[in-house]
Amino acid sequence: xxxxxxxxxxxxxxxxxxxxxxxxxxxxxxxxxxxxxxxxxxxxxxxxxxxxxxxxxxxxxxxxxxxxxxxxxxxxxxxxxxxxxxxxxxxxxxxxxxxxxxxxxxxxxxxxxxxxxxxxxxxxxxxxxxxxxxxxxxxxxxxxxxxxxxxxxxxxxxxxxxxxxxxxxxxxxxxxxxxxxxxxxxxx
Numbered sequence: 100x101x102x103x104x105x106x107x108x109x110x111x112x113x114x115x116x117x118x119x120x121x122x123x124x125x126x127x128x129x130x131x132x133x134x135x136x137x138x139x140x141x142x143x144x145x146x147x148x149x150x151x152x153x154x155x156x157x158x159x160x161x162x163x164x165x166x167x168x169x170x171x172x173x174x175x176x177x178x179x180x181x182x183x184x185x186x187x188x189x190x191x192x193x194x195x196x197x198x199x200x201x202x203x204x205x206x207x208x209x210x211x212x213x214x215x216x217x218x219x220x221x222x223x224x225x226x227x228x229x230x231x232x233x234x235x236x237x238x239x240x241x242x243x244x245x246x247x248x249x250x251x252x253x254x255x256x257x258x259x260x261x262x263x264x265x266x267x268x269x270x271x272x273x274x275x276x277x278x279x280x281x282x283x284x285x286x287x
Contacts, residue, residue, distance in 0.1 A: 206227040263278045
């Protein structure tokens, strides 16, 4: 509250001092650390902010509130090394010349789970499905995101190679793949 009062009066140095003290007293309070990093960045000390966020990610790799500011700071996230290029997967599939007689074909179905020393776990899933008939449009095109999951990518890869990013609609339990047609790929 004291830091908020200083922020309201544009006294960044004093707000930073209060938050730094709070982070020292409550080192597991990642929300206070994120606020401190914001102020450090605003005061031109982005390197300090990035270092603090990197340390927090190392100590608390499964805390979801750390991921957005870490991404903004350009820091690698705990599962980034396990991600694959969906565009490359689609290009390789198309180059293979394989054909299937089905409403849809799963081109990639991948999951990586990482267990950390404290027993916490993170899972990365990546799937790509090609729609081969009109019958599969609705089934493949409606994606249900599990509770607690963070969507890193949900898009339609059009047959011509262009991408269409999906948008969430408030109150709708699923996300629709945009502009989906026969021959297109849905990547989640």
